[in-house]
Amino acid sequence: xxxxxxxxxxxAFIGMAIxxxxxxxxxxxxGATLGNTxxxxxxxxxxxxxxxxxxxxxxxxxxxxxxxxxxxxAVGAYVYALLNSPHLAGMLAGTGFEWLLxxxxxxxxxxxxxxxxxxxxxxxSPTLKLRGDYLAIVTLGFGEIVRLFMNNLDRPINxxxxxxxxxxxxxxxxxxxxxxxxxxxxxxEFRNVHLxxxxxxALAILIIIVSIRLQSSRIGxxxxxxxxxxxxxxxMGINTRNVKLLAFAMGxxxxxxxxxxxxxxxxxxxxxxxxxxxxxVVLAMVVLGGMGHIPGVILGAILLFLTPEVLRDVVNxxxxxxxxxxxxxxxxxxxxxxxxxxxFVMLVRPEGLWPSKRRKAELHExxxxxxxxxxxxxxxxx
Amino acid sequence: MANQAKTELLLEITGIHxxxxxxxxxxxxxxxxxxxxxxxxxxxxGAGKTTLFNVLxxxxxxxxxxxxxxxxxxxxxxxxxxxxxxxxxTFQNIRLFHNMTALENVMVGRHVRTKAGVIGAVFRNxxxxxxxxxxxxxxxxxxxxxxxxxxxxxxxxxxxxxDQRRLEIARxxxxxxxxxxxxxxxxxxxxxxxxDLKRLMEKIRADGVTILLIEHDVKLMMGLCDRxxxxxxxxxxxxxxxxxxxxxxxxxxxxxGATPD
Numbered sequence: 001x002x003x004x005x006x007x008x009x010x011x012a013f014i015g016m017a018i019x020x021x022x023x024x025x026x027x028x029x030x031g032a033t034l035g036n037t038x039x040x041x042x043x044x045x046x047x048x049x050x051x052x053x054x055x056x057x058x059x060x061x062x063x064x065x066x067x068x069x070x071x072x073x074a075v076g077a078y079v080y081a082l083l084n085s086p087h088l089a090g091m092l093a094g095t096g097f098e099w100l101l102x103x104x105x106x107x108x109x110x111x112x113x114x115x116x117x118x119x120x121x122x123x124x125s126p127t128l129k130l131r132g133d134y135l136a137i138v139t140l141g142f143g144e145i146v147r148l149f150m151n152n153l154d155r156p157i158n159x160x161x162x163x164x165x166x167x168x169x170x171x172x173x174x175x176x177x178x179x180x181x182x183x184x185x186x187x188x189e190f191r192n193v194h195l196x197x198x199x200x201x202a203l204a205i206l207i208i209i210v211s212i213r214l215q216s217s218r219i220g221x222x223x224x225x226x227x228x229x230x231x232x233x234x235x236m237g238i239n240t241r242n243v244k245l246l247a248f249a250m251g252x253x254x255x256x257x258x259x260x261x262x263x264x265x266x267x268x269x270x271x272x273x274x275x276x277x278x279x280x281v282v283l284a285m286v287v288l289g290g291m292g293h294i295p296g297v298i299l300g301a302i303l304l305f306l307t308p309e310v311l312r313d314v315v316n317x318x319x320x321x322x323x324x325x326x327x328x329x330x331x332x333x334x335x336x337x338x339x340x341x342x343x344f345v346m347l348v349r350p351e352g353l354w355p356s357k358r359r360k361a362e363l364h365e366x367x368x369x370x371x372x373x374x375x376x377x378x379x380x381x382x
Numbered sequence: 383m384a385n386q387a388k389t390e391l392l393l394e395i396t397g398i399h400x401x402x403x404x405x406x407x408x409x410x411x412x413x414x415x416x417x418x419x420x421x422x423x424x425x426x427x428g429a430g431k432t433t434l435f436n437v438l439x440x441x442x443x444x445x446x447x448x449x450x451x452x453x454x455x456x457x458x459x460x461x462x463x464x465x466x467x468x469x470x471x472t473f474q475n476i477r478l479f480h481n482m483t484a485l486e487n488v489m490v491g492r493h494v495r496t497k498a499g500v501i502g503a504v505f506r507n508x509x510x511x512x513x514x515x516x517x518x519x520x521x522x523x524x525x526x527x528x529x530x531x532x533x534x535x536x537x538x539x540x541x542x543x544x545d546q547r548r549l550e551i552a553r554x555x556x557x558x559x560x561x562x563x564x565x566x567x568x569x570x571x572x573x574x575x576x577x578d579l580k581r582l583m584e585k586i587r588a589d590g591v592t593i594l595l596i597e598h599d600v601k602l603m604m605g606l607c608d609r610x611x612x613x614x615x616x617x618x619x620x621x622x623x624x625x626x627x628x629x630x631x632x633x634x635x636x637x638x639g640a641t642p643d
Contacts, residue, residue, distance in 0.1 A: 210504050213503050213504050213506060214500065214503050214504065217498060217502070217503030217510075217514070218492075218493060218496055218498045218502075218503070218513075218514070218517070219498070219499065219500060219503055220503070221482075221486060221489055221490050221493070222490065222493055224479065224482060224486075225479050225482070225490045225493075228479035228480060228481060228482065229477050229478075229479055229480075231441065231477060232473070232477040232478070232479065233479075233490070234440075234441065234460075234461040234462065235439060235441065235461055235465070235470075235471055235473070235477075236465065236470075236490050236491050236493060236494065236553065236554075236556075236557060237461070237462045237465030237466055237470075237491075237493060237494030237557050238462060238490070238493050238494070239460075239462045240462075246500065250500065
């Protein structure tokens, strides 16, 4: 076990090193070859990686099916947006709470994580006795409730500015430098998309490290135990209520960080960004990539975010070439192809593209278990 | 308890009732287990043995009664509180964490006696590292104790049936129990495996753990238990040393039906 742990640690380290080197130059390569949109897409992909890793704690580790996960992304986004835009500033003027505004990033990010974590516990606590489908439906409802609150909390006091959303959100400012301004180092010009890229990359790596360390800890084992057999986990003295709430809180806090970064990156948030479809996409990233397996989840996030973007660039030229005209609405065709790809992957690899050994074992349990049971019976009666 | 000086009361329940709708699964059950004994629980199928087990381990909340362990009131306490107080169990239909390795299964058992939280996990401070190493060492020792250390890295579901039973016992022992409750540990075992199991139970008792045992194998029970209680239709119909219980007419009736005369 020690040897295996060390080995996986080493591979994880090498993997991350390669990740870092390749990705360090990636925005410039992409910018030069595919244009600015693709650097933006890279930035957004990083945000989805963080989201997927957060949901992976809840779904992949603890086995709690959460269909409202995007709510925590929303909480993080609104925390950042409200504390860094003129909207709340106007309301707070003269109340003695102005200190809340324009806090440094190293304060705002943990705050967003904390708020999302608190929401995670709030939304998690009524669902503790539920499992599987029932849990999924209740969490779906909670996700919608959060969105509706954001949509309607413009009255009686205008907190969220309702469906219009919050705009003029200030970009991140780090070490006294505002990300909206380009910076030139060694003759290389780093524009805001580049700067955000490196910030998001750093945060994503941080979240990956936390995920890896949680996985092989006492808490991580307790999560897996609950997923495998909740009754047995209870009988081993695991306080399943607390351990589940911890999973909700940890997962939510990752989502909160990602949400805060989304708000600063876009400069604008509105409830529209946090619809059910977003929860489902993040869940699909986790499932398609390989539940509970960090590299798989990252792969899932990248593929699921980038495939529709690639299709966006591919669908129209393809139609022009093949048919001579644009017969099908490109948006519809894009989603159709995307959907087909998802179905295909799930049919061929139900355990995900890059599953953990354990997960793979679970999905092929039936055949193996039948064989094992037969062998056991034979041994017992033989 | 004639020889009060020698025996020390470990667990005591009185007047326990448990109903499931119209079914009175446990009806005014009382029993007391002394420190260091092997206490057997027998009865026909459906007599309420496993229900009583679930009550004693916190998985079921009894409707009425008293339940104390080492003088601590455990009436309607959650399973994790019961385990923390020192009662651990195995299941009639083995409930291992099938896709975890044997070692990881036992390591989960150490959860209740260790403390590391999220902060410790993320920062891996020396205290957490030391605790994790201790968990691993203790778990390996326990696998050794029940005789399956060589299977430490195998997935629990790939172990043989008898080894799965042993692993469940090791996992329960990892919680440092004073009372180990075993629900039909010999079910489905052949003669040799049963003999090995008997020796293991005697070893566990010799190491200071009291054992509560449900078992159908009467021969095993008679040779192993210090005292036996018999349940029938949710009521305790007999209790005492095996020889006496075996010849109790009510017990014979419960097992074989009323004797015509």
